[in-house]
Amino acid sequence: xxxxxxxxxxxxxxxxxxxxxxxxxxxxxxxxxxxxxxxxxxxxxxxxxxxxxxxxxxxxxxxxxxxxxxxxxxxxxxxxxxxxxxxxxxxxxxxxxxxxxxxxxxxxxxxxxxxxxxxxxxxxxxxxxxxxxxxxxxxxxxxxxxxxxxxxxxxxxxxxxxxxxxxxxxxxxxxxxxxxxxxxxxxxxxxxxxxxxxxxxxxxxxxxxxxxxxxxxxxxx
Amino acid sequence: xxxxxxxxxxxxxxxxxxxxxxxxxxxxxxxxxxxxxxxxxxxxxxxxxxxxxxxxxxxxxxxxxxxxxxxxxxxxxxxxxxxxxxxxxxxxxxxxxxxxxxxxxxxxxxxxxxxxxxxxxxxxxxxxxxxxxxxxxxxxxxxxxxx
Numbered sequence: 161x162x163x164x165x166x167x168x169x170x171x172x173x174x175x176x177x178x179x180x181x182x183x184x185x186x187x188x189x190x191x192x193x194x195x196x197x198x199x200x201x202x203x204x205x206x207x208x209x210x211x212x213x214x215x216x217x218x219x220x221x222x223x224x225x226x227x228x229x230x231x232x233x234x235x236x237x238x239x240x241x242x243x244x245x246x247x248x249x250x251x252x253x254x255x256x257x258x259x260x261x262x263x264x265x266x267x268x269x270x271x272x273x274x275x276x277x278x279x280x281x282x283x284x285x286x287x288x289x290x291x292x293x294x295x296x297x298x299x300x301x302x303x304x305x306x307x308x309x310x311x312x313x314x315x316x317x318x319x320x321x322x323x324x325x326x327x328x329x330x331x332x333x334x335x336x337x338x339x340x341x342x343x344x345x346x347x348x349x350x351x352x353x354x355x356x357x358x359x360x361x362x363x364x365x366x367x368x369x370x371x372x373x374x375x376x377x378x379x380x381x
Numbered sequence: 382x383x384x385x386x387x388x389x390x391x392x393x394x395x396x397x398x399x400x401x402x403x404x405x406x407x408x409x410x411x412x413x414x415x416x417x418x419x420x421x422x423x424x425x426x427x428x429x430x431x432x433x434x435x436x437x438x439x440x441x442x443x444x445x446x447x448x449x450x451x452x453x454x455x456x457x458x459x460x461x462x463x464x465x466x467x468x469x470x471x472x473x474x475x476x477x478x479x480x481x482x483x484x485x486x487x488x489x490x491x492x493x494x495x496x497x498x499x500x501x502x503x504x505x506x507x508x509x510x511x512x513x514x515x516x517x518x519x520x521x522x523x524x525x526x527x528x
Contacts, residue, residue, distance in 0.1 A: 202450070209449050213441045221439035230439055238449045242456075311432035318426065333391065334430035340391050359387050365426045366419070 185250050194254055197245050205245070209238055212255060216262050222335065223266040223316065225309075233269055237262045251348040259336075260328040267320060267327070314372075321368040326361035333358060385409050386416045393420070394427050 185191050196204035216237050220230045240261050248257055319327050332338045332346070340358075344351045382390075389406050392398040398406060410417045 202453075205453070206446065206450055209446050213445055217439040217441050221437070222433045227439070231442065231445065234441065234445070235449060235452060239452060239456075242453045308432050311429050315426075315429035315432060318429070330430070331433070333395075334427055335433045337395075339395070339397065355387065355391060358391055359382075362390075362423045362426065363419075366422045369422070369426055 185253065190254055191250060194245065194248060194250070198248070205242060208241070208245075208254070212258055213238075215255065216258065219259065219262045220266055223263070224269060225312070229269065233262075233265050237265050240265065253346045256328075256332070256346045259332065260324065263328055263331055264324055267316075270316060271320070317372060318365045318368045322361050322364045326357060326364070329354065329358055330361050330365075382416050382419050383409065383413065386413075386420065390420070390423070394424060 186195075193204055193207060197208055213234065216234050217230060220233050220237075221227070224230060224233060237258070241258060244261070248254070319330065322330070329343065329347075332343055333340075338346065340351050340354050343349075343354050347354070349357075386406065386409060389398055389402050393403070393406055410420060
């Protein structure tokens, strides 16, 4: 069951879900809130921020893990929400739309951080770079934590090889635990379309993994 | 990968495939090496997502909402041309403008042809011989006239 259920009522697992139409969503309480925000009402936008700030923080923290940067990225997410909410077309739920923005901001942050790191390393001499790369960690780290971090970095590299939409679907399915039925209700796409998109996204992940395994030094993105 | 696998893949990966469908799915995997290999790789990559879960609590600081509202209030007011900055909207405007110009252009050109005065026929010139500016011009007109 999706962990977004605290913010949006979801049907119980296993029940038949009728396809939610755009009109249905427009007529909900949340639809009314979005329309007020689209009209420029600051109180409505504030309500959206208050409602979804925790969820945005936990999404970012799951991807980025640097606590110092989580708040900065969250600020950028809501700035983007503010600017783009006029373009929200009610085809998906608001939280799905915000989720996509959040994940994209995280990947933009990771990409920029990688570029800064490469620039920094290029200022070091060859001996210095080798020394940095081979240095033993100065703190004792739990092996399981190291493995988890390595897996996280690896899956983030793979995810940078798929489209924004595919990334969002994969994360909603695998991290948030949504079923295909629930994804259909949240995104406004039909179930077969979601199955096909997820299948293609998984194929791309597998191909990216094969490429990375063949060339470990290959930097994705 | 075969359709029978693609259809039930997501439920299989999440462990929620009903028993009959699961039996059919696994029977196909037993029989088809290609699907078996692909599904195994997809299961492996799906397992990696566990590292993105359970990151621990990330509670927004108390000042966060106020900071967001302050940032959006500090943004410059949107100029009327700001919607054009949106690529999709701008693209639509450009397309609509080109279409309008094409239609108007076609209408204007066809009207010009409709209203362009026809050159005087030789018979009309001869009949109007007194008001013709000079015989040279009449000869030019007669020689260049095309019915």
